Amino acid sequence: MDEQLAENVATVQQQIAEAARRSGRDASEVCLVGVTKYVDVATTRALVAAGCRTLGENRPQVLWEKSSEMQGLDVRWHMIGHLQRNKVKRTVESTALIHSCDSLRLLKSIHQAGLQLDKQVDVLLEVNVSGEAAKHGFSPDEIESVIEAVEPFSGLCVTGLMCMAGLGSDEQDVRREFDLLRQLRESNRANVPKNVDLRELSMGMSRDFEVAIEAGATLVRVGSSLFRGLR
Numbered sequence: 184m185d186e187q188l189a190e191n192v193a194t195v196q197q198q199i200a201e202a203a204r205r206s207g208r209d210a211s212e213v214c215l216v217g218v219t220k221y222v223d224v225a226t227t228r229a230l231v232a233a234g235c236r237t238l239g240e241n242r243p244q245v246l247w248e249k250s251s252e253m254q255g256l257d258v259r260w261h262m263i264g265h266l267q268r269n270k271v272k273r274t275v276e277s278t279a280l281i282h283s284c285d286s287l288r289l290l291k292s293i294h295q296a297g298l299q300l301d302k303q304v305d306v307l308l309e310v311n312v313s314g315e316a317a318k319h320g321f322s323p324d325e326i327e328s329v330i331e332a333v334e335p336f337s338g339l340c341v342t343g344l345m346c347m348a349g350l351g352s353d354e355q356d357v358r359r360e361f362d363l364l365r366q367l368r369e370s371n372r373a374n375v376p377k378n379v380d381l382r383e384l385s386m387g388m389s390r391d392f393e394v395a396i397e398a399g400a401t402l403v404r405v406g407s408s409l410f411r412g413l414r
């Protein structure tokens with residue numbers, strides 16, 4: 184298992200580097216978030232040993248469990264899935280970044296949890312770029328007003344935007360959706376409150392992370408490609 188994982192991590196890192204080079208970017212601008220939702224703690228530990236130190240989970244309870252079982256390892260946990268307000272406090276305690284903030288009520292809860300823990304929680308605003316009804320996230324035209332509305336939320340810092348490409352999107356649609364996220368970042372970057380700094384773009388999964396990097400991604404969330412060939 185360890186050898187296969189090391190090979191998969193190396194392959195993905197190389198694909199990241201090549202996509203960055205193609206688009207005139209430095210590979211160090213792109214962080215691989217290894218999505219471990221498919222695997223158990225042992226395999227997650229092996230992924231860390233293979234060099235992947237930023238991990239993403241989409242279910243809060245699993246993130247809490249794994250992060251507490253793996254305490255002491257040099258790992259940063261990212262919450263990438265839908266988060267309910269009653270799970271905010273424990274999630275804020277165990278994560279470095281919450282990608283999937285999709286309502287003002289959730290942002291307010293995160294702010295309050297941040298104040299209680301005396302920390303400024305880094306978060307991304309999830310944007311529904313495909314317009315698919317089943318997708319979470321703010322609509323693109325809400326982002327400007329959301330950024331204004333978070334100004335009093337001193338317990339958090341909005342460090343960027345996040346999206347998922349539409350399920351039914353072909354490569355051209357995907358490219359357009361990722362371009363839209365980058366343009367939203369550019370058009371909202373000026374005159375932001377001091378707890379907003381849109382440096383991160385979280386976009387791209389196994390099937391489309393290279394397109395995402397070409398479009399400007401700084402965080403790619405890759406799961407299945409890392410676990411290929413394991414049994």
Ligand SMILES: *Cc1c(COP(=O)(O)O)cnc(C)c1O
Nearest residue numbers: 218241263388389404405406407
């Ligand atoms: C599962 C998941 C991923 C990773 O998907 P793969 O296709 O396995 O790479 C990325 N982002 C989110 C939000 C996910 O839930």
